[in-house]
Amino acid sequence: MSDLSQQVKARSPFAEAWDMFRRNHAAMVALAVLGLISIGAVVGPYLYPTDPFDMVWAPFSPPGEQGFLLGTDYLGRDLLAMIINGARVSLLIGLAAALVSIFIGVTVGALAGFYRGWVEEVLMRITEFFQVLPTLLFSMVLVALFGASLPMITFAIGIVSWTAVARITRAEFLRIRELEFVTASRAAGAGAGKLMFGVILPNAMPPIIVQSALMVGSAILFEAGLSFLGLTDPNVVSWGQIIGSNRQYILDASYTVTIPGLAIFVTVLCISLVGDGLNDALNPKLRQR
């Protein structure tokens, strides 16, 4: 036995998952593209310092002509500069809103799954309540009533998107709380907080991680929808807002709409491919599907 334990090196679950993930070519390519987009969002504005609000040329100069790689929009602003600066807002809000909803969802799901009884009953009713409110309309209302600042938009997206995370977390907690190692920790004197977040939560992470990855994608789509409708901070550029403000001119210059849309599409596509890859890597049981 001792021989065997020396030969087989214990590997961390992360190393194992990474190994699985690496074999998924689509997910790897998507991850690389996402990396490029993120780098572009961070350093892009320094490498290409054109102000996205500057009217640099005549309106509707087509892509590639007059030295503007992606052309100019209806006000003669450089579309490339707008896309680069918009990436910051889209990614930032996507990440932050996903964090908000994961935080709410995990807390609600953990409490409901751990305490059961009336706590679960109340929390799951609240969850159902939020599922009944049409998400986009509710966040439109929040942004309209309380102002279109970036923190408010982030909150408005996060507060409507947590129900799926809560349900998944609760289901995992219901399953794991009955397992022996939890009983053992309980017997060893672990308190409720320690049991929930120190013992059960780490074991409930795989499906939560997958869902979180997908949340970032849907939060980016969400922000794009809000800013398409004009519900966005007027002092920043975002991808959805470029589409919203140019859409009257699709007859003259369809590229002002197709290009920013493509940016959203590619980003969210890559995130869902990475999510799929994570799903395969973290839930080996589902792999046949």
Add this chain to the structure above:
Amino acid sequence: MTFLKNTGIRILYAVILLIAVLVLNFSLMHLAPGDVADTISQSMGGADQEVLDQIRADYGLDQPFLVQLGRYVGGVLQFDLGYSFFYNEPVTKLILERLPATLLLVFTAQIFALLIGVVLGVISARKPNGLASHTVTLIALFGYSAPVFWTGILLLIAFSLKIPWFPVAGMRDVTVDGGFWVHFADVARHLVLPGITLASIFLALYSRLSRATMLETLGSDYVRTAKAKGLSEHQVVYKHALKNALSPVITLAGLQFSAVVSGAVLVEAVFSWPGLGTLAFQSIIARDTPTILGILFFSALVVIVGNLLTDMALRLVDPRLRGRGA
């Protein structure tokens, strides 16, 4: 009897949910900066404190929170959602005028997505490595990742501006004159692009799920029995397997109603569809709080009714559920 009883419990539950929406609505209205008195005084070009106080007393805004809440809920139960100072019309009237257009769009898109989604799912489950299967994967990826308003604009450019098959905007053509069927055809023509756009998000979900459940059912024992009995492939797939594979898809479709209504807001904005979404958009720009909150209430109502209908459909499809409690 149990069917009726369960439905009764569901409806009671739906009413409680609706009242919760009302409480939320009212609290939002209270928390938001500015009230009706401010709106009215603004439209008058400003007013002094005395007038403001008078307006607040007239509208009962000086009453305690709970009294006002009670009045609001009581008003809604009598179909009174307040008055829109922007449109100069009762909110209920405004909304009811536009609700049919949204319902038409939402239900068309749901049914369209379900039909096409299930058909694609079944075809690709029968040949897991065939062309249809890869198409499902591609459609699913597109549906998950493309912003719906962008999909709409692309379809608009392709099938309305470049190839003028469908109208650019609106729900009907005012110049069209004729009987019921002429108008029906006119509305249908306007509905095609918005319907497809809205369905595109959910088509992906439904085709993927029905493919997965179909694969599972096709491998089960009773399907093998049916085949061994000598039934044709067609009968096995569409009469035996499909019935069982349908209920998860219908359950999913029910859960999507709130997302469909949300998507409808964006689709309506793209195609100038004269529904609740367009109204919501306009009243948000006009900062018309009573109308916005009225729309939130009615759209929650649409979602709840959609959920109830899904539940009943599920019980019709799956006899095993009929005896079970709510």
